[in-house]
Amino acid sequence: MADNGAANGTVTRSTLRQQIADALRDEILAGRLRPGDVFTVKQIAEQYGVSxxxxxxxxxxxxxxxxxxxxxxxxxxxHRFTIDDYRGMVEARMMIVDGIFRRHLSALADAHQPQTPAPPGEPDVRFGAVLASVRRRAEAAARAARAGDLDILIGYDIRxxxxxxxxxxxxxxxxxxxxRLRVHAxxxxxxxxxxxxxxxxWLWGGHTDLxxxxxxxxxxxxxxxVEEYNAHALQWADRLERLQARGH
Structure with missing residues (x-):
């Protein structure tokens, strides 16, 4: 019984650890915890009522x-990221994503071909089936971008x-x-x-086009x-730099 209790305690602590990390990451992504904000373990523990x-x-x-x-x-x-950090993130993902698509030219073409349905009772893990789920995320992200709903857009864009x-x-x-690059950006x-x-x-909404x-x-x-998306991001970074130079 003692061993089971220890195991359950480990699982509970691990789950709580992840929940706290997820909650704080969401606070950072939402901008409620801003770059440079300082806090202690004690403050966060008291905020969430945990050890x-x-x-x-x-x-x-x-x-x-x-x-x-x-x-x-x-x-x-x-952590406080700089404009140069942001440009580096965009350029890194440009190189990687471009390489992915160029490498998988034939795979994308093959994925467009008709596929045999999964047997009854087995999960459908075909390219097209997964892509349908991605499309739902894309449509939700594009709607949020058009509406200027930043909170909704971030969640759907990342997923x-x-x-x-x-x-x-x-x-x-x-x-x-x-x-990780996208979260940092x-x-x-x-x-x-x-x-x-x-x-x-400046909210990109071309998810469904992709x-x-x-x-x-x-x-x-x-x-x-993807190239248009990354160019859009770099143009925004240039604009931000100009605004900061003018004291805005």
């Missing part, structure tokens, strides 16, 4: 993901790109790396976007959509 151990573990996890900076004397602070990366790259390591962008009077002009290109097996069109 210090899972909180400390969650904060260490977020530090390892590059979202927090740790200071033994001050506690933890939300859209993660599912799409796993589907097209067929490599979880690549997908996880791209996911949003963490940088959100505080600026929330105060941008031209928000609607899914359409992949559905049609047109890798060249898919690459063009």
């Amino acid at each position: 210090a151990t899972p909180v400390r573990e969650a904060l260490v996890d977020l530090s390892a993901q590059g979202l927090l900076d740790s200071d033994h004397h001050r506690g933890f602070a939300v 859209f790109w993660r599912e799409l990366s796993r589907l097209v790259a067929a490599n979880d390591y690549v997908a996880d790396f791209l996911h 949003w963490v940088f962008a959100v505080p600026y976007l929330r105060s941008d009077h031209e928000l609607l002009d 899914v359409d290109a992949i559905t049609q097996g047109d890798a060249a069109a898919a690459i063009a959509v």
